[in-house]
Amino acid sequence: KYPDMYIGTRPRKDLPGPKGIPIFGNLLQIIPNIKRMIFWMDTVGALHGPLYTFTMPSWGRCIVVNHPSWLEHIRKNDTMVYTKGMATLAIFKEFPGPMSPFATDGTSWRSCRKLISPIFSVKNFNIQVSTAMNEIIPIAVDMLLSAADEGVQFDWNNFSGRVAISVLYRMAFGLDPETINPDYRCLNEPDALVAAMHECNTTSSGRLYNPIWKITDKFCGTQRRFNNARSVLYETAGSVLRKRRAQLSSETKDGGQTALGTDFLSAMIDSGLSDSEICGTIVTIFFAGHDNFLNVLGWSLYELSRESNWLARMRDEAFEQTVSDSVLKYGDISRYPVHLAVFYETLRLWPGVPKNARYAEEDDVLPAVPEIGIAAVKVNRGDYVLWSDRYMMRSEIVWGHDAKKFNPGRFLDEAGQFIKPPAPKFHAFGSGPRLCPGAQLATYEFVAIWAAILPHLDIVPLDNSERTMKDSFTSTMNGEFLVEARRLVK
Numbered sequence: 001k002y003p004d005m006y007i008g009t010r011p012r013k014d015l016p017g018p019k020g021i022p023i024f025g026n027l028l029q030i031i032p033n034i035k036r037m038i039f040w041m042d043t044v045g046a047l048h049g050p051l052y053t054f055t056m057p058s059w060g061r062c063i064v065v066n067h068p069s070w071l072e073h074i075r076k077n078d079t080m081v082y083t084k085g086m087a088t089l090a091i092f093k094e095f096p097g098p099m100s101p102f103a104t105d106g107t108s109w110r111s112c113r114k115l116i117s118p119i120f121s122v123k124n125f126n127i128q129v130s131t132a133m134n135e136i137i138p139i140a141v142d143m144l145l146s147a148a149d150e151g152v153q154f155d156w157n158n159f160s161g162r163v164a165i166s167v168l169y170r171m172a173f174g175l176d177p178e179t180i181n182p183d184y185r186c187l188n189e190p191d192a193l194v195a196a197m198h199e200c201n202t203t204s205s206g207r208l209y210n211p212i213w214k215i216t217d218k219f220c221g222t223q224r225r226f227n228n229a230r231s232v233l234y235e236t237a238g239s240v241l242r243k244r245r246a247q248l249s250s251e252t253k254d255g256g257q258t259a260l261g262t263d264f265l266s267a268m269i270d271s272g273l274s275d276s277e278i279c280g281t282i283v284t285i286f287f288a289g290h291d292n293f294l295n296v297l298g299w300s301l302y303e304l305s306r307e308s309n310w311l312a313r314m315r316d317e318a319f320e321q322t323v324s325d326s327v328l329k330y331g332d333i334s335r336y337p338v339h340l341a342v343f344y345e346t347l348r349l350w351p352g353v354p355k356n357a358r359y360a361e362e363d364d365v366l367p368a369v370p371e372i373g374i375a376a377v378k379v380n381r382g383d384y385v386l387w388s389d390r391y392m393m394r395s396e397i398v399w400g401h402d403a404k405k406f407n408p409g410r411f412l413d414e415a416g417q418f419i420k421p422p423a424p425k426f427h428a429f430g431s432g433p434r435l436c437p438g439a440q441l442a443t444y445e446f447v448a449i450w451a452a453i454l455p456h457l458d459i460v461p462l463d464n465s466e467r468t469m470k471d472s473f474t475s476t477m478n479g480e481f482l483v484e485a486r487r488l489v490k
Ligand code: HEM
Pocket: 101, 102, 113, 116, 284, 285, 288, 289, 290, 292, 293, 296, 347, 351, 352, 353, 356, 427, 428, 429, 430, 431, 433, 434, 435, 436, 437, 438, 439, 441, 442
């Protein structure tokens, strides 16, 4: 009954795809690729095109739908007709946790998005984000200058990860996590938060295509390491929250006005959220904001060091726009079209979530795509639809003949103004109801940090050869990215 597919799945003779074996479907092809699924999907996509199918335990029937027209349809119906599905939800419920929009669908998802909204809608968002950046950027630049003066080599990804944590921590709590300081030697100090983020992210993404992760993780010690790392994150959030609540209640007892402050924590306390809701939201923000910012800083340097004319244009823009030594404000980023174009182009080639999936709660039909000669596609209730932003955003069908080339110029008009690409053609921040709420924040962070570094420093990778990414939730660079910082001779 199941000649080439996983037991319980329905045959799909109308779709191409790699041939499986009875009962197990494509599991034997997937097992060696569990930790490199993105590359396996690239290889299978090169053979079968943008639409193909495979089956495996715990997921069942998977249909790969690598075209923006299908994504547009799926993502409009996200959280209701298409949900994350049990296989993925089980992983996200462990981390970032059950209170997170990543781990919920339908009405629970709506409540979780609401919990997170005070952060993105508070009136003084401009002030709190700009304040955090104003504090961290001078420290980061001083650290780079100290590395330049000593002529030391360091890992740019280590630097970027620490900047990412520092910015998030300051925005969340209005405090300095002391992850980075003006002396480059801080990069050699172990940092509990950075290590915990790394452990939670790597373990979670390694679970995605491992149908028996609950068993394997228990026996190889991963579960214990993961639990410890997750506790570090929740306890950090919990202890800052307890202190803040104690401070607020002593101010109230004294009969004074409580000064809530302008950080995310204050915004959430002010909206009446419970302790567990606040801690869950803070951990979600760390999960969502850390890796992606680290990655885009790394991949932008990688691309810019191979296309130095764009680096020169960014530097010219930074010199022209910088009127004083202060860090640019949140509202100033539209004056940096080249920085914006580089940010978007980096994310096009190295998207935030390179592969993703949804579970069909109902029977559905994906629209025909006549330009690639594909008729409407039936999706059965219980199927998973999978897509690879990496595949689509490097696809010549979607982005034209130079799709694989780093060319920020595609996002600039003739007058040099930035043109924001439409979603879901540009899908690095997702689309539909689950569109990334941190997109503007990340854009600002990117522009602010590069505009502060470039007038003072050259960051030079030691090895300019081609680099690859690891298979993880995000486009994480494989290995260290060793660089030297050099003071700019004016
Ligand atoms: C370059 C930086 C970033 C990129 C490329 C990025 C990308 C994405 C993508 C692709 C999604 C959709 C995932 C899905 O549909 O399954 C997403 C969701 C999300 N992002 Fe971002 N992100 C970035 C930065 C941030 C930051 C800085 C924050 C917050 C501080 C943030 C908060 C979130 C949240 C909370 C969600 C969950 C949305 C939901 O499921 O409703 N992101 N992000």
